[in-house]
Amino acid sequence: MTEIRATELTTVADNLAVFHHGQRVIRHENLEPDTDYSEHGIDFRTLPRPVGRLLSVFATVNDVHFGETECGRIDDNPQGPIQSLLAHETPYPITMNAGAIAEILKLDAHAVIVKGDLTTNGTDEEFAAFREHYVDTFGHKLHVARGNHDAYKGQNEFTGDQWIQLPGVCVALIDTTIPTETTGRIDPHQFDWLEAHLQAATTPVMIMGHHQQWTDGNRSDSYFGLHPDSSDQLDALVTRHQCVIAYTAGHTHRHRVRPMNSSGVPSIEIGCVKDFPGTWGEYRVYEGGVMQVVHRISSPDALAWSERCRFLYADFGINYESYALGTLEDRCLILPLR
16 A cells, blocks of 8 residues: 555646656646646646636635544544554644645735634644644634534634635635534524625625535435535525635545536535645636636655555545545636626
């Protein structure tokens, strides 16, 4: 399970392609938009650039999990493989988040949005570590929603909804967490809040939360993500408001895009920071649409750790590297206006 994998094309933008071969990073920059290329035995096409001016750039992370010490553990089950650090190694949440933060700082982003699971157990020490890394670094540019891991004991850190106005786009950051529960929901007063903001919106809107939307499969009150009723209500809301161009979430530690059932608007999941492939999201806002570009955290220490995590949950019959990485189209895409 330590074999070097084939070269992977991990990121494509309108002007950029990034390949990883184990811990080796190969960047091709200054490419032409919407153009076919072939590099390292892989054929690909750069993303088209939305029309108009570039208005703003912002970044997102989720599932950063400060305080976690065992990666791949499910409750008390001894199966894994479970990855943990040697005594002399830096805690991997610090390694992975420091790598992401260093890359995001190069963007000079208008905003940085954290979509939940800031911590593992919601302790004071873990919240302090999150604040030290993110609040102290990004200050007023930072916007945070909690996740299930941050509220298992009924904690009230980073609660509430936020309407974030950026040049060319607004982000509705929703608190989808149910204290003490793994699952998520959007309450009636939150839908009222959303409805009012969407009615007044004059730019495209992206809705973000921690829990992924239910779109198909078993309809259950115990669905791992956003309750099916809330998911349907969200879809209905989006159908009524043409300004909404996407819902994006974390929680699943995977990259995936599905259309909402009625509106057809993309419902997007972004992988975690803390393990394989170790990613963060960049959004480039143009007059004619928004470009999503997912980046793999590429500092040497981050890649050394994330490579160790390719085969998490293999004892359960899960192909984690395929599940977590998803397809290139799941990671890098254009969100058109409606």
